[in-house]
Each structure stands twice: as structure tokens, then as C-alpha cells.
Amino acid sequence: MRTVFVILCLSVGMILMGQPLLAKTHTVEMTAVEKDVVIDGEGTTYAAWTFNGQFPGPVVRVTEGDTVKFKLTNPAENKHPHAMDFHAAEIDFLKNYRAINAGETIEYTFVARKPGIFYYHCGAPPMIQHVARGMFGAIIVDPKNSKAWAKADREYVLIQSEFFKNPDDVQAMFDRKFDHMLFNGGVFKYHPFVTGGGKLDAKPGERVRVYFVNAGPNEFSAFHPIGEIWDNVYESGNPSNRLNGVQTYVVGPGSAATFDVVVESAGAYPLVTHSLTGALRGAIAVLLASPDAKPAPLMPMTPWELAPKPAQ
Numbered sequence: 442m443r444t445v446f447v448i449l450c451l452s453v454g455m456i457l458m459g460q461p462l463l464a465k466t467h468t469v470e471m472t473a474v475e476k477d478v479v480i481d482g483e484g485t486t487y488a489a490w491t492f493n494g495q496f497p498g499p500v501v502r503v504t505e506g507d508t509v510k511f512k513l514t515n516p517a518e519n520k521h522p523h524a525m526d527f528h529a530a531e532i533d534f535l536k537n538y539r540a541i542n543a544g545e546t547i548e549y550t551f552v553a554r555k556p557g558i559f560y561y562h563c564g565a566p567p568m569i570q571h572v573a574r575g576m577f578g579a580i581i582v583d584p585k586n587s588k589a590w591a592k593a594d595r596e597y598v599l600i601q602s603e604f605f606k607n608p609d610d611v612q613a614m615f616d617r618k619f620d621h622m623l624f625n626g627g628v629f630k631y632h633p634f635v636t637g638g639g640k641l642d643a644k645p646g647e648r649v650r651v652y653f654v655n656a657g658p659n660e661f662s663a664f665h666p667i668g669e670i671w672d673n674v675y676e677s678g679n680p681s682n683r684l685n686g687v688q689t690y691v692v693g694p695g696s697a698a699t700f701d702v703v704v705e706s707a708g709a710y711p712l713v714t715h716s717l718t719g720a721l722r723g724a725i726a727v728l729l730a731s732p733d734a735k736p737a738p739l740m741p742m743t744p745w746e747l748a749p750k751p752a753q
């Protein structure tokens with residue numbers, strides 16, 4: 442009886458401290474899909490390589506200490522080898538991140554020991570092309586102590602990447618000759634003044650948390666909220682790495698950070714890379730603060746499916 446009481450007290454105590462009771466095991470399965478995707482509001486398509494047919498791939502979300510059992514399938518109808526590299530994992534690269542041919546699968550397991558926002562990507566050679574064509578995404582590892590940071594009222598995942606209009610021109614990728622800069626696989630995807638563009642919603646006073654990943658393959662991002670200041674930036678999304686009152690924060694290719702902004706008043710706040718050659722070629726996401734803002738998914742408009750154009 443006494444033992445049961447002690448366990449009960451410990452359990453209640455851990456819940457009150459924001460600690461989950463048990464680590465979980467997550468089965469994550471992805472398929473490499475070589476397919477056309479929509480990359481702008483005009484309906485332009487691009488011969489992408491994707492995880493699960495989505496550009497970027499699906500957001501994986503676990504809690505610090507959880508185990509991820511991962512399986513990648515490269516279907517027989519594909520033409521290229523593919524692979525998967527999770528930056529949230531601490532495991533042998535040669536064994537686990539090797540490329541597999543069409544018709545093969547690979548499985549591995551890792552424990553997500555460090556909280557944060559991490560990049561994942563295909564590492565099959567030439568990796569610069571597999572990333573440029575869309576084989577990347579984000580894994581959020583929530584801190585096991587949810588009280589390690591302020592609670593967010595609204596959360597978004599934003600992934601920056603360069604777009605090369607000729608998907609086979611690997612030399613252009615090496616030469617950094619990108620044509621557009623994308624957020625979540627689209628040109629001005631969250632820009633309401635651009636045809637087919639959307640927005641990111643928030644209410645005034647909310648703490649908006651942006652899990653930001655720079656997929657590259659080459660350029661640095663200088664992430665800045667126009668009309669606002671980041672209340673907090675967390676390097677790699679780890680609550681221990683907290684900065685206060687940051688105007689612009691550099692996220693290198695293959696890195697990530699978590700950005701909190703409390704928007705004081707209604708209005709439009711474009712989130713941009715202040716490296717203007719990127720912003721003006723597509724990397725502007727408008728955060729629109731309005732009292733009637735609706736709930737929104739972590740990565741709105743992904744996949745980007747446009748309404749059919751009316752017949753001429």
C-alpha cells in the first residue's frame with residue numbers, strides 16, 4: 442500500500458513538473474518518391490525527389506528520450522538510390538545512412554537524446570542534388586521537461602531551401618546559381634499578395650514558435666521578422682540555448698533554430714531571410730496577426746494543392 446502511494450506521489454509530482462512518465466518508441470516509415478510537385482501559386486511543377494511524395498517531407502515529432510524505429514523504402518519503380526540522415530540521431534553514419542538502390546529497404550533505430558529542432562535529409566550521392574530536389578524535412582524533439590521554456594500558443598515549421606530550375610544541372614548547384622529561395626517547398630508560398638499565396642496566422646498577444654530549418658544545400662539564412670524582434674531564439678531548438686531580443690539570427694545550411702515571437706498588435710509581419718537575394722526570390726512568409734485567426738497545421742499548405750484554373 443505504501444509502495445503504491447509513493448509511486449502515485451512520484452507520478453503526480455513528475456506530471457506537475459512537466460515530465461512525461463515514460464519514454465515512447467515511435468515507428469517512422471518513409472518512402473522515397475520521385476514525383477512532380479507544385480512549387481508556386483501559378484501551378485508550376487518541378488520533378489522533385491521526395492520523402493512520402495511531400496516537399497518538404499513530413500514533420501516527425503517525438504519527445505527527448507524517445508526511441509525512433511525508422512524504415513526507408515526505395516520502391517522498385519524509382520530510378521535513383523536514396524538514403525536518410527537524421528541530425529537528431531547519434532549513430533554510425535556508414536552503416537545507417539548508406540544509400541539503398543531502388544527495390545531495397547533499410548531500417549535503423551536511434552534514441553533522440555537531445556531536445557531541439559533538427560534537419561533530416563537524403564545523403565545519397567550527389568547529396569547536393571538529392572537535397573536540392575527536395576529530400577529533406579524536420580524532426581522536432583520536444584524537451585521532456587515541458588516547463589523548460591515558455592509554452593507556445595501557436596507553432597509553425599518553416600524550412601528554407603534553394604531551388605534550381607533545372608533539376609539535372611548539378612554544376613549549377615555547385616556554383617550556387619539558385620533561381621529561387623523556398624520556404625516549405627514554395628516560391629512566396631505564404632505571401633498573400635502573390636497569386637496562390639497564403640499566410641501564417643496568429644492572434645495578437647500569442648507566443649508564436651517557429652521551428653526553422655535551413656536545408657540549403659549551400660546558402661546561409663539570416664532569419665528576421667520584419668516589424669518585430671525575436672523575443673527568444675533557441676540555437677538548435679534546445680531550451681538551454683536561449684537568446685533574448687534578437688533582430689536577425691543566422692542559421693547555416695544543415696542547421697536549425699527555434700524562434701519565438703510575441704506579436705503585440707494586429708498587422709502583417711513578414712518573416713524573411715535578410716539575405717535579400719533569397720528573400721526577393723521567394724523566401725518571404727507573412728505572419729498575419731488578427732483577432733479572428735484560426736488554428737493552423739504545423740506546416741500549412743504542404744503539399745501545395747491549387748484549385749483548378751477556370752476554363753478560358
Ligand SMILES: [Cu+2]
Nearest residue numbers: 523563571576
Ligand atoms: Cu535521395
